[in-house]
Amino acid sequence: MxxxxxxxxxxxxxxxxxxxxxxxxxxxxxxxxxxxxxxxxxxxxxxxxxxxxxxxxxxxxxxxxxxxxxxxxxxxxxxxxxxxxxxxxxxxxxxxxxxxxxxxxxxxxxxxxxxxxxxxxxxxxxxxxxxxxxxxxxxxxxxxxxxxxxxxxxxxxxxxxxxxxxxxxxxxxxxxxxxxxxxxxxxxxxxxxxxxxxxxxxxxxxxxxxxxxGTERVGLGALQRPLLALQNGRCFYCEGSLAKGSSQVDHFLPWSRYPDDGLDNLLLTHDHCNREKLHFLADIGFGGRWEARSREQSARLDEIAGEARWARDRSRTFGVVASVYQGVPDGVRLWAGGDRLRRVNLDDLPDVHGFGRGLLTS
Ligand SMILES: [Zn+2]
Structure with a gap:
């Protein structure tokens, strides 16, 4: 077909x-x-x-x-x-x-x-x-x-x-x-x-x-400070401290997969974590944390969106993430932090494919 x-x-x-x-x-x-x-x-x-x-x-x-x-x-x-x-x-x-x-x-x-x-x-x-x-x-x-x-x-x-x-x-x-x-x-x-x-x-x-x-990097800069506070000054992925000037706004679902600038898709990370993740999909463990952030900090995310006049469309972001993870085939490698890629095998697929589906009903 x-x-x-x-x-x-x-x-x-x-x-x-x-x-x-x-x-x-x-x-x-x-x-x-x-x-x-x-x-x-x-x-x-x-x-x-x-x-x-x-x-x-x-x-x-x-x-x-x-x-x-x-x-x-x-x-x-x-x-x-x-x-x-x-x-x-x-x-x-x-x-x-x-x-x-x-x-x-x-x-x-x-x-x-x-x-x-x-x-x-x-x-x-x-x-x-x-x-x-x-x-x-x-x-x-x-x-x-x-x-x-x-x-x-x-x-x-x-x-x-x-x-x-x-x-x-x-x-x-x-x-x-x-x-x-x-x-x-x-x-x-x-x-x-x-x-x-x-x-x-x-x-x-x-x-x-x-x-x-491309994404409007200039605009993304306005989110650095509120995201830094939201994440208690820590990198979303490695959870290390974000020293001043070394952070990047990262798209959880890579921009090359789907151009979503919605606030739920944006995280603050180290420069080097952002570079290492590149166009890879994040491993399912990161996914769980990402999902928890959208749910548990939803009110705070709404505030940030309001103050920065930034778009937030949680159902769209969740829909996209669900689609992309449901399409992950056996053998694909997910980014597991640093320079580590973890190969998805058949046993993992129910978890990976299930990820995102629950988000849609929340
Ligand atoms: Zn980091």
Whole structure:
């Protein structure tokens, strides 16, 4: 199942029918939604996808230092979604990460999500799976075409759910394939996205990858002090004292696996512990401690998120961790601290696979 799926995905990536980077945003958004569900979903909604796509463009619409302007995401004029997100960020310079949806969201954020959702509905979603003159709906089916009515969409957004079916129905096996292939497909999509942005903006080979897809290290710095207090001045992994200036904010689930900057995924560690862990998954013992922190210090984490205006979405982080650990195969090596890697054998698998599942029900 997975290999023919990958073959078709590569064809979608290779087809040149898109003048903007929406294709990549939709693919990454669908992967993220499937991974963070914790178990492969049968459908996602256009509203959920809009939220993920806003997050993807969020970091990209900062002015790029090399040219000191927002990078173009479309051949010709700026892509509508990039423009909408850039305008919103400009109007809210104090927001490091996208705000949470809800009554506390800043004015205009709901409007932004609706506008982005409409662009996705009208443009990339009906066109993404067209390759070489035909269309093969191997990822999803939707109940509308490129001639979708704006009026019907507007009625749905006003609460008339019969006016427009906002579900993106995933084909049997598609969500499983996206989750299984995420570690391979994500960097591939990002690479294609970067090449297109480089071409659109006439940029030479640059540090564009880190700018477009890296975490905002500057922002992470604001979490050093509160995390240091939360961890009583100790490294999360080795529990040694964190002398001043030697610490790093570490992603418990590595950024390369899933780009989650949610507070539950962030820990303070020694520089060297962070470097040694690299892109490895942490061993299950660390996992237990990590889970305990999220549960037992939940109120304190909420405070930190509030003070630093940092995103905290525990159910998303837990969903992602559950997905990734449930997919760990026999023989994989988990990071056990220092330079030690521990090979998972069949006897460990129930523990490893069980890890994260309980988190979802808490
Ligand atoms: Zn350490």
């Amino acid at each position: 997975t290999l023919p799926f990958l073959e078709k995905l590569l064809q979608v990536l290779a087809q040149g029918g898109f003048s903007s980077t929406y294709k990549y945003a939709v693919l990454l958004g669908l992967i993220d939604l499937c991974v963070e569900a914790g178990h492969p979903p049968t459908s996602v909604t256009t509203a959920q996808l809009a939220r993920r796509v806003v997050e993807l463009y969020w970091r990209q619409v900062r002015p790029y230092p090399v040219v000191q302007r927002v990078l173009g995401q479309n051949r010709g004029g700026q892509a509508t979604i990039a423009k909408l997100v850039a305008d919103f960020r400009q109007a809210h310079p104090d927001l490091v990460s996208p705000p949470r949806v809800g009554p506390l969201a800043p004015a205009g954020f709901d409007r932004l999500l609706v506008d982005v959702e409409w662009v996705l509905v009208e443009y990339p979603l009906p066109r993404l799976q067209r390759v070489g003159g035909g269309e093969e709906r191997f990822i999803y089916t939707i109940g509308w075409g490129a001639d979708v009515s704006r009026a019907a969409f507007a009625r749905y957004k006003r609460g008339d759910s019969a006016a427009f079916d906002n579900r993106i129905l995933l084909q049997p096996g598609a969500a499983e394939s996206l989750v299984a292939l995420a570690a391979v497909v994500r960097p591939l999509v990002q690479q294609n996205w970067m090449v297109m942005v480089r071409a659109i903006n006439g940029l030479p080979e640059a540090e564009l990858d880190g700018f477009l897809f």
